[in-house]
Amino acid sequence: MAARWSSENVVVEFRDAQATAMSVDCLGAHAVLSGRRFLYMVNLEAPSEAPRKIGRHSKWDVGTVQWNRHRSEAHVFAASSNQRVDLYSWRDGCGEAHSSLQGHTRVISDLDWSWFDPEFLVTSSVDTYIYIWDTRDTRKPTVALSAVAGAAQVKWNRRNQHLLASSHDGDVRIWDKRKPNTAVEYLAAHLSKIHGLDWHPDNEFIFATSSQDNSVRFWDYRQPRKYLNILSCQVPVWKARYTPFSNGLVTVMVPQLRRENSLLLWSTLDLNSPVHAFVGHDDVVLEFQWRPQKEGSKDFQLVTWSRDQTLRIWRVDPQLQKLCVSDTVEELMEGMSLAVESEKSPTSQEAEGQQSTGRAADSLLDQDGGRSDPAAGSGLAQTLQQEFSLVNLQIRNVNVEMDAMNRSCVVSAHFGSHQVHLVVKFPVQYPNNAAPSFQFVSPTTIPSAMKIKIQKILTDTSLQKVKRNQNCLEPCVRQLVSCLESDMTQEDSPSSGPFVLSNPVTPSLQAFPRVSNTYGSYQDANIPFPRTSGARFCGTGCLVYFTRPITMHRSAPPTEPTPRSLSALSAYHSGVLTPMKMRSESQNTLRLYSGSPTRSDKDTVSISSFYYKERPEHERHPGDVSEEHCGGAGGGTQRPGQGLGSGVGSHQSGPESGL
Numbered sequence: 001m002a003a004r005w006s007s008e009n010v011v012v013e014f015r016d017a018q019a020t021a022m023s024v025d026c027l028g029a030h031a032v033l034s035g036r037r038f039l040y041m042v043n044l045e046a047p048s049e050a051p052r053k054i055g056r057h058s059k060w061d062v063g064t065v066q067w068n069r070h071r072s073e074a075h076v077f078a079a080s081s082n083q084r085v086d087l088y089s090w091r092d093g094c095g096e097a098h099s100s101l102q103g104h105t106r107v108i109s110d111l112d113w114s115w116f117d118p119e120f121l122v123t124s125s126v127d128t129y130i131y132i133w134d135t136r137d138t139r140k141p142t143v144a145l146s147a148v149a150g151a152a153q154v155k156w157n158r159r160n161q162h163l164l165a166s167s168h169d170g171d172v173r174i175w176d177k178r179k180p181n182t183a184v185e186y187l188a189a190h191l192s193k194i195h196g197l198d199w200h201p202d203n204e205f206i207f208a209t210s211s212q213d214n215s216v217r218f219w220d221y222r223q224p225r226k227y228l229n230i231l232s233c234q235v236p237v238w239k240a241r242y243t244p245f246s247n248g249l250v251t252v253m254v255p256q257l258r259r260e261n262s263l264l265l266w267s268t269l270d271l272n273s274p275v276h277a278f279v280g281h282d283d284v285v286l287e288f289q290w291r292p293q294k295e296g297s298k299d300f301q302l303v304t305w306s307r308d309q310t311l312r313i314w315r316v317d318p319q320l321q322k323l324c325v326s327d328t329v330e331e332l333m334e335g336m337s338l339a340v341e342s343e344k345s346p347t348s349q350e351a352e353g354q355q356s357t358g359r360a361a362d363s364l365l366d367q368d369g370g371r372s373d374p375a376a377g378s379g380l381a382q383t384l385q386q387e388f389s390l391v392n393l394q395i396r397n398v399n400v401e402m403d404a405m406n407r408s409c410v411v412s413a414h415f416g417s418h419q420v421h422l423v424v425k426f427p428v429q430y431p432n433n434a435a436p437s438f439q440f441v442s443p444t445t446i447p448s449a450m451k452i453k454i455q456k457i458l459t460d461t462s463l464q465k466v467k468r469n470q471n472c473l474e475p476c477v478r479q480l481v482s483c484l485e486s487d488m489t490q491e492d493s494p495s496s497g498p499f500v501l502s503n504p505v506t507p508s509l510q511a512f513p514r515v516s517n518t519y520g521s522y523q524d525a526n527i528p529f530p531r532t533s534g535a536r537f538c539g540t541g542c543l544v545y546f547t548r549p550i551t552m553h554r555s556a557p558p559t560e561p562t563p564r565s566l567s568a569l570s571a572y573h574s575g576v577l578t579p580m581k582m583r584s585e586s587q588n589t590l591r592l593y594s595g596s597p598t599r600s601d602k603d604t605v606s607i608s609s610f611y612y613k614e615r616p617e618h619e620r621h622p623g624d625v626s627e628e629h630c631g632g633a634g635g636g637t638q639r640p641g642q643g644l645g646s647g648v649g650s651h652q653s654g655p656e657s658g659l
């Protein structure tokens with residue numbers, strides 16, 4: 001349960017403001033509240049004073065308002081209204097709009113000032129474009145990023161001046177402004193709309209997303225297929241932002257009832273329950289921002305604006321901040337210096353002499369939500385205690401006993417009638433290019449051949465990790481479980497006798513045959529199969545749709561479902577398996593897990609060959625386009641509103657043509 005005490009210093013009502021957005025300047029002196037008729041300037045040093053006003057002449061509400069982040073431009077703020085952004089200046093108690101940025105053709109959804117360049121401002125819009133502006137020349141944007149889909153959020157990276165992230169429904173794109181033609185990374189982050197996006201303040205690769213799907217997810221964009229951690233909630237999450245102090249996260253939920261508490265403080269090291277609930281607002285919190293800390297003060301202040309038309313300033317004292325750091329981490333940080341020095345050998349001391357205790361602590365604190373591996377190539381080695389405290393091994397039928405003092409752990413697993421006990425010993429230099437050793441001990445009951453095979457796989461896995469100065473305990477344990485599940489499944493299967501598993505690392509997925517093509521390999525199990533139809537409104541307001549052409553036919557019977565992932569593709573083409581079950585051919589005709597497919601060379605595995613098959617030669621008509629050209633981007637005429645011919649069947653000009 002969250003502590004439910006009230007810790008705000010100030011509560012100020014602005015009943016006539018009807019403001020929809022708020023921002024706090026980088027000096028902590030003023031907050032601007034944006035209403036339709038006026039912008040209200042609140043003096044945070046004396047918030048009870050009547051606010052100053054800046055008149056507005058627009059029929060549109062302010063969507064987003066934000067002060068410039070740099071002290072040299074602390075008097076400048078930007079406010080978006082429909083399709084344009086107005087730049088305001090506030091000096092000596094007076095303010096005015098001095099310029100406008102106009103380039104978007106649809107409503108602007110978000111804006112963000114750069115953390116590095118005081119003149120750079122980025123804006124996103126429903127018109128599918130993201131513009132980077134240099135406010136010294138407001139005639140046109142300096143960089144235009146085309147995202148195909150409209151963006152709801154856009155945020156500059158806090159540690160890399162060239163990177164920014166944008167959200168598009170449930171997806172996230174990472175951009176490098178030096179390479180504007182395409183996004184450098186794409187993440188399918190949520191199945192529902194993303195409401196909030198925030199970069200980690202200390203790690204340039206990590207960010208958090210909050211969504212309509214009742215969750216906050218933490219990501220390392222270098223590993224786009226799997227989130228680092230997840231905060232599951234009972235209601236949609238409107239915003240989630242990192243705190244200016246270590247390992248904190250503040251979220252705003254969408255309350256189901258008007259008076260429900262929705263403003264919560266979390267520790268990213270323990271997401272099971274919030275460490276504090278800010279109780280006081282009577283309605284939804286529309287915006288919250290941190291007021292910069294005064295020199296010499298250890299208190300932080302959180303400024304919030306709610307639909308109940310009250311502005312509140314919450315004092316977050318050191319005791320409350322301490323709740324965001326777990327006892328384990330605190331103890332580790334206190335003993336960091338002794339631990340690091342005692343574990344270094346004479347040779348490693350020379351190689352790591354440039355590393356300080358503070359940098360080692362930063363390495364620990366960057367592991368948001370229990371992430372076990374440090375950044376590849378970072379050169380920041382974690383102590384064994386840190387790895388043990390952050391490792392996530394909640395696996396069914398598996399128990400791991402870790403002994404940091406003796407630099408070892410024992411992995412116990414039970415699969416069917418077999419038991420496994422594996423002792424892992426870590427050398428002093430680990431993980432600095434020094435791999436642990438693996439030894440099976442009694443009462444392990446798996447065959448000797450299986451022991452040798454698993455030991456080799458674990459050794460290879462650990463070597464790959466430590467060569468990059470990464471921890472390997474969690475990956476190795478998961479490899480062990482994967483091998484055991486795979487081998488035990490085959491051993492228990494009555495038809496497994498004649499077949500040999502050539503890749504014991506394969507997870508326990510459906511028993512689809514492996515082929516030389518990448519389709520069908522288990523690595524594609526998390527890649528969804530391409531859509532066969534769909535529709536979406538484009539930036540010009542036209543509805544664009546695509547379907548499979550009528551003239552082409554699926555090679556699989558219509559009763560068989562579309563594969564859930566690319567890993568299942570080869571099963572439909574191999575002539576060996578049908579979806580979710582094996583055919584009844586004799587075992588002599590089957591060559592499962594062989595190095596090459598059982599079919600002829602001309603029957604290649606491809607996405608298009610799943611859906612279509614060529615008509616016999618005598619059924620073709622002059623002018624028909626062959627199957628191998630159906631998936632191309634060119635060919636044929638298009639009717640207005642059909643969109644670009646980038647999908648299948650784009651040679652047709654009728655309503656069945658592709659997108």
